[in-house]
Amino acid sequence: MRELVVSLPDEGLLEELGEIPGVEWVAWELDGPAPRAHLDIVVPPYWGGAELLERLDGTSVGLVQWQSIGYNGVDAHLPAGIPLANAATVHEASTAELALALLLAAQRGIPEFVRDGEAHRWDLRTFPSVADRRVLIVGYGGVGKAIDARLAGFEAHVTRLARTARTDRDLSGNPVEVRGFDRLAESLAEAEIAILAVPLTPETTGLIDAAALAAMPDGALLVNVARGRVVDTAALVRELESGRLRAALDVTDPEPLPADHPLWSCANALITPHAGGDSTAMLPRVVDLIRRQVARMQAGERPENLVLEG
Incomplete structure (x- = not known):
């Protein structure tokens, strides 16, 4: 089984995901230097904008797991060569x-x-x-x-x-x-x-x-x-x-x-203030999606919801 390093933006996700064999969770809000030279999955903050993705420049990243369905404007900020999956099934x-x-x-x-x-x-x-x-x-x-x-x-x-x-x-x-x-x-x-x-x-x-x-x-x-x-x-x-x-x-x-x-x-x-996807249903569905992505990557399979190939 492949070992993965996955960055998460908040304690809520860390607590909900718990321990998964072969996975190291690290906290990173994309608010400073990357915690590792290589990250298999990066989950950016839900709010903060596509501009945060520019901070991935110089870091080896296997997949960015976006927390929204929409990803318009992301390609202008995501460094070349990094694939991105959207959050279809969550919102x-x-x-x-x-x-x-x-x-x-x-x-x-x-x-x-x-x-x-x-x-x-x-x-x-x-x-x-x-x-x-x-x-x-x-x-x-x-x-x-x-x-x-x-x-x-x-x-x-x-x-x-x-x-x-x-x-x-x-x-x-x-x-x-x-x-x-x-x-x-x-x-x-x-x-x-x-x-x-x-x-x-x-x-x-x-x-x-x-x-x-x-x-x-x-x-x-x-x-x-x-x-x-x-x-x-x-x-x-x-x-x-x-x-x-x-x-x-x-x-x-x-x-x-x-x-x-x-x-x-x-x-x-x-x-209403862009509240459509922001309900109590979001966290458990994001958690389920991240777990599925982890399982796919550990098995060497193509990630779910891949919208930008990198």
């Missing part, structure tokens, strides 16, 4: 939960009722349902499929769209039609609710621009749990300020959202 469930929470809160008027509660005001109003609504999921990878699975019990009419048109399978194994990006405008025009779950790539940056927003029907809701730069923020603010569209956003551009940004003043916008 999909939590991100999908928050997408549904944002959708339900926005549809059923929860922000308005909270404001009424703070004012000790009883004001019965009717808000739109999720049932019978036309919902578009933009992006049909792990997060999109997890959202689709959680929508299944809400009696909505779901359309799926991704970069490539195809017949895919949902998490229950049922075949589903997935439209391509070439049908984005048409699909947005049909949608009463659009949920963004695409990765940030050159193709998806600004995907939801002024024209895409203009295609959405009056009163439609945009839910973004993807990345802030998928949406043209200035165009979205114009639509929100006019009162034509609504938004529920876990991600924004810029991020963090400055205190004086006009999005905060839009009463028809519900904003």
